[in-house]
Amino acid sequence: MSASSSGQGGRERAAALVGPYGSGKSTLFEALLAAAGSPVKRPGDARNRTMSTELRLGHCSYLGNAWSLLDCPGSIEFAHEAACALGIADIAVVVCEPEPARALTVAPLLRHLAAQHIPHILFINKVDVLDCPVREIIAALQAHTDRPLVLRQVPIREGQGAAGYVDVVSERAYRYRKGQASELMQLPSDMQDREKQAYDALVEVLADHDDALLEKILEDVKPSTEEVYRQLRKDLAAGAVTEVLLGAGEHDHGIRRLWKALRHDAPEVQQTAARRGIDGAGESLAQVFKTAYAGHTGKLSYARIWRGGLKDGTSLAGSRLGGIWRMPGAEAAKVPEAQQGEVVALGRLDGVGTGATLSTGAAVALTSPEPPPPVYALAIATSDRKDDVKLSGALQKLVEEDPSLRxxxxxxxxxxxxxxxxxxxxxxxIERLARQYNMKVTTTRPQVPFKETIRRAVHQHSRLKRQTGGHGQFADVKIDIAPLPRGEGFVFHDRIVGGAVPRQYIPAVGEAAEDAIRKGPFGFPVVDVSVTLVDGTFHSVDSSDMAFKSATRMAMTEGLAKADPVMLEPIDRVTVSVPNEFTAKAQRLLTGRRGQILGYAERPDRPGWDDVEALVPQAELHDFIIELRSQTLGLGSYRHAFDHLAEARGRIERGAA
Ligand SMILES: Nc1nc2c(ncn2[C@@H]2O[C@H](COP(=O)(O)OP(=O)(O)OP(=O)(O)O)[C@@H](O)[C@H]2O)c(=O)[nH]1
Ligand SMILES: [Mg+2]
Structure with missing residues (x-):
């Protein structure tokens, strides 16, 4: 048994609190820190809670073991921040709602944890308002993971919610007490059967992975609690089972029980490093999982130390370390050095981005989560042009902090x-721009890059003749303007014979024609046209490049207007991913936005999820993600890429507005 699980010491471990939005992670984070004697500010009133938009870090020590806790935002819009934090955690606590109907919202996370081999515990939160049998919640969650879920606690119901729990392995009953450790109580007689059921189920799952345990069950011998605990720890680290705990963060219920599970079952940093493919021996090694610019400290790179230790001033990845900070309480504090396992904020590492590995020796490349592609866009502008340089500097920092922003x-x-x-x-x-950089910006819906084209060939004759003062200006051009197939762009030909327009002026005609298509009759760039100079006349004194350009511009303006112009709108190829119970809904949403459904198929990498393919006008996609999420429990997502331009026969007004 390792040092930490037997009691004191051991390296610092890191636990990430993750789960769907609003499941109570931040409340639980505060309750865990408070129970460990390192309280951070808690909002006086639960209703004052706001959605987390950023990762929060805390350090504490529980029963002699050092911990970093990572409170991850639950919203899908900040999923990248959570994924980066999970990449450096020894264990994840998946905080779930006590409702079977919401189990689906945990599915993507469970899939991610399994794919990344991250050991995890499920914490069914808010049991103060539990109003269905826990086994229904477990059954609903079990549908989304291959790993058997084992219930560690059975709730003791009294009226609404749970008043306490029976610990399945020790077979002891406890009564919850607000702000305090639960109190041992007599096992209610009507709970004995339920407890035995849960115990048998747990041991049966464990016996699947341990022959000695299996033999005991077959011979009807009760294994020792020590044996059960040991097997649980082993199976959790191996990803063979997922244990399920209960509690209510807001009422400090089940907090110490969760602490003990973490303390007992979370792998050590050495094990996690090995899981991440890091050699046990070698120079100091750390990995950055978050980058932040803070006013007085400048750039901070949050990192986990996988191997060795770090001292302030050490040279890392070509930069000199400019400070090490820790979060012992609500305030950051500077420390001279940090050890293996610790999560630290490192100062002034220029050029070091999120995901980077830092080493005092040879560089090691570790994987880091890819940021998801963008699904929503806003055009921004400063109210004062002279702030533009400042804005681009601030945006650059924001993008460095947040790779899921572009x-x-x-x-x-x-x-x-x-x-x-x-x-x-x-x-x-935008709020950060205002608060941190004092930049006020206005936002608008980004313009759709509409184009135009023509549907009819025309011949156009234009003559410029001007007599002003000294010598005048003269040019005469005859051009053919004709539509080209979609995607051909712009071509210019000259068919001048016999010097009707001298050679030296012809490039000017081509340039002016190309210039003119930048803005067509509807004000958008014109595409897929050919312009042919067929004839013209000139004057030996008054003709010039300038004159031929002016004449060509006139010819183009008049000609394009007569050539049956039409607007073209960009059409994207869209792939919507949804759990298959929402497939029909996704199709309706797409057709409601003038989408043409191409088909749908189950995703090979995600059983139970479909990809719906469609061609959708870009003008319809601006707020598509908002509607998609609101109709799919927040689970739907989509990718898109430009496909083609299509004639927009008077139906784009809505989108163009
Ligand atoms: N009944 C009950 N409500 C709780 C409990 N814990 C949290 N809540 C409520 O759940 C809501 C969300 O709590 P948070 O702690 O902010 O949830 P979160 O998971 O951090 O939310 P995000 O970070 O935005 O995903 C708040 O209204 C809390 O008061 C609990 O144990 N019981
Ligand atoms: Mg939160």
Whole structure:
């Protein structure tokens, strides 16, 4: 048995609190820290709680073991932040709602944890309002994971919710007490059967992975509690079972029980490092999982130390370490050095991004989660042009902090476009701009890059003749403007024979024609046209490049207007991913947005999920993710890529508005 699980000492371990939004992670984080004697501020009133938009870090010690706790945001819009934190955690606590109907919202997380081999415990929270048998919740959750779920506690019901619990392995009953450890009580006689059932179920699962245990069951010999605990720990680390605990963070119920499970079952940093493919021996090694710019400290790189230790001032990845901070309470404190296992904030590591590995020796490449593609965009602008440089500096830092955010400068529309994971995500970014950088920006729906084309060939004759003062200006052009097949762009030909337009002026005609298609009769770029200079006349003194350009511009403006112009709108190929119970709904949403459904199929990598493919006008996609999520318990997502331009026969007004 390792040092920490037998009691004192051991390296610091890291536990990440994850789960769907609003399941009570932040409340639980505060309750865990308070029970460990390192309280952070808790909102006086539960209703004052706001959605977490950022990872929160806390350090504490429980019964002699050092811990880092990571309170991850639950919203899908901040999922990348949570994924990065999970990448450095020894164990995850999946905080769930006590409702079978919400089990589906935990499914993507369970899949991620299994795929990444991250040991985890499920914590069914809010048992103060539990109003169905726990086995129904377990059954609903079990549908989303291959690992057997084993219940460690059976609730003792009194009126609404749970008043206490029976610990399944020790077979002891406890009564919850607010803000205190639960109190031992007599096992209620009507609970004995239920307890035995849970015990048998647990041992049966464990026996699947241990022959000695299996033999005992077959011979009807009761294994010792020590034996059961040992097997549980082993199976959890191996990913063979997932234990399920109960509690209510808001009322400090089940907090110490959870602490004990963490203390007993969470792997040591050495084991986690090995799981991540890191050699046990070698130079100091750390991995960055979050980057933040804080006012007075400058850039901070939050990192877990996988191997060795770090001293302030050490040279890492070519930069000198400019400070090590820890979070012993609500405030950050500077420390001279940090040890293996610890989660620290490292100062001033220029050029080091989230996911980077830092080593005092040879660099080691470790995997880090890929940021999800953006699904929502807003165009932003400063109210004062002279703030533009400041804005781009601030945005650069925000993107460095948050790889799931992107900034695009659209050359065609001239807009600065923020792209991210949803409305709440981008609003959080804009709020940060105001709070941290004192930058007020206005936001608008990004313009759709509409185009135009023509449907009819025309011949156009234009003549420029001007007599002003000295010598005048003269040019005469005859051009053919004709539609080209979609995607051909712009071509210019010249068919001048016999020097009707001298050679030297012809490039000017081509340039002016190309210039003119930047803005067609409807004000958008014109695509898929050919312009042919067929004839013209010139004047030996008054003709010039300038004159031929002016004449061509006139010819193009008049010609394009007569050539049956039409607007073209960009159509994207969209792939929507949803649990298959929402497939029909997703299809309706797409057709409601002028989408043309191409088909759907089950995702090979996600049993129970479908991909629906469709062609959808870009103009309809702006707030698509908001509606999709609201109709799919927040689970639906989509990818999109430009596919083609299509004629927009008067139906785009809604989108173009
Ligand atoms: N009844 C009950 N409500 C709780 C409990 N714990 C948290 N809540 C409530 O659940 C809501 C969300 O709590 P948070 O702790 O902010 O949840 P969270 O999981 O951190 O939310 P996000 O970080 O935004 O995903 C709040 O209204 C809490 O008061 C609990 O034990 N029992
Ligand atoms: Mg939270």
């Amino acid at each position: 900034i695009d400068h659209d050359a065609e529309t001239g807009e600065t476009v923020l792209r991210g994971q949803g409305e709440i995500h981008l609003n959080a970014v």
